[in-house]
Amino acid sequence: MIFDQMEFHNVEAMVWEEDGYKMSRLPRDVAKQLDQGIRDNTSFLSTGVEVRFRLTGEEVKLHLRADPDEEAQTVLIYYGSFQGGWQYSAKALRETETVISVKYPEELEKLEAIARQARLPFSPRMVRVLLPYGTCRYLGREGNTEPPCKSDAPEKCYLAYGSSITHGGMALMTPWTYPFQVAHKFGVDYMNQGYAGSAFMEKPMAEYIVSRKDWTFASVEMGINMLKKPLSDAAYEKRIEEFMGILAADGRPVFVTDIFTHNGDMQERTELFREIVRKHAEGTKLIYTPGKQLLSNPEYISADMTHPTGEGLSQIAERWSEIMRQIPYLAANP
Numbered sequence: 001m002i003f004d005q006m007e008f009h010n011v012e013a014m015v016w017e018e019d020g021y022k023m024s025r026l027p028r029d030v031a032k033q034l035d036q037g038i039r040d041n042t043s044f045l046s047t048g049v050e051v052r053f054r055l056t057g058e059e060v061k062l063h064l065r066a067d068p069d070e071e072a073q074t075v076l077i078y079y080g081s082f083q084g085g086w087q088y089s090a091k092a093l094r095e096t097e098t099v100i101s102v103k104y105p106e107e108l109e110k111l112e113a114i115a116r117q118a119r120l121p122f123s124p125r126m127v128r129v130l131l132p133y134g135t136c137r138y139l140g141r142e143g144n145t146e147p148p149c150k151s152d153a154p155e156k157c158y159l160a161y162g163s164s165i166t167h168g169g170m171a172l173m174t175p176w177t178y179p180f181q182v183a184h185k186f187g188v189d190y191m192n193q194g195y196a197g198s199a200f201m202e203k204p205m206a207e208y209i210v211s212r213k214d215w216t217f218a219s220v221e222m223g224i225n226m227l228k229k230p231l232s233d234a235a236y237e238k239r240i241e242e243f244m245g246i247l248a249a250d251g252r253p254v255f256v257t258d259i260f261t262h263n264g265d266m267q268e269r270t271e272l273f274r275e276i277v278r279k280h281a282e283g284t285k286l287i288y289t290p291g292k293q294l295l296s297n298p299e300y301i302s303a304d305m306t307h308p309t310g311e312g313l314s315q316i317a318e319r320w321s322e323i324m325r326q327i328p329y330l331a332a333n334p
Helices: 036-040 108-118 178-186 203-211 233-248 267-281 310-324
Strands: 006-009 013-017 020-024 050-055 060-066 074-079 090-092 098-102 127-130 136-142 157-162 189-194 217-221 254-257
Touching: 050 060, 074 098, 090 098, 098 127, 157 178, 157 203, 178 189, 178 310, 203 233, 217 310, 233 254, 233 267, 254 267, 254 310
Parallel strands: 157 189, 157 217, 217 254
Antiparallel strands: 006 050, 013 020, 020 136, 050 127, 060 098, 060 136, 074 090, 074 127
16 A cells, blocks of 8 residues: 555555554455454554655655564665665664664665566665564654655565464564565565464455455465364354365466464364365365475474474475466576
């Protein structure tokens, strides 16, 4: 969405509160139809949110703050596909008002030449301020900006739905999330629709995903958040059948998986849930891959027994992207 002469990528609503604008990754009318956790919490987490703009003056200062969180909150600055240099690269986002200053690099024209030669997907003239995993608030800006041009970002876009594993739990930084890595491999844009602890495969979510016309292909990770939810196995199967049926009817490529390898308990129910997903993917247009095939190494699971480490997330990105190459326009990317 365009707000304050900038694009807030992967944001559908700016919600004003006394301590700043919260950025919702879902339209609020959709969020209100979903579980309380996603409605009141995880839809406001900033994974995959980028503040994008072109500078029309010498410098822009963004005023942001982070809600309290156990994890370090770090803002990353990119110029198109290029990570910012040491002066403008990673900035700590504090719970008090934090000013993020951005200028164009001195060698901007050289970066543009390299981008053209290498056919990089994003224009270096588009500043990308990547926000961290937690809840961030926008307080305002100083300096002049304009929204990016349409040609500044790739036309094709990848949407990823799932749990905290999709969302970015244990990724530490946005570029280490597997959706970011997959998008990078194919030179496409992406939208992170991961919802930590609240990916419950609800019908309104499936309807919302297919209603969006701005994604070209999608991936859907299902199951881990349902293991401890007080829902019968039969009710889970009915929910999966309905959710996947809506996605299968859309026509665009949708890659689906079940529960990734984990070292926690409830392994028997995990296998049952995997079988349910497999059964309802068969015979549809959905492209199914078992989660155990995408992530197979138990040593790539963190000490919490559930979330993949950086190596685990890279394994998911590498293996899933190889499967995605069966789509002709993705196969064309080396």
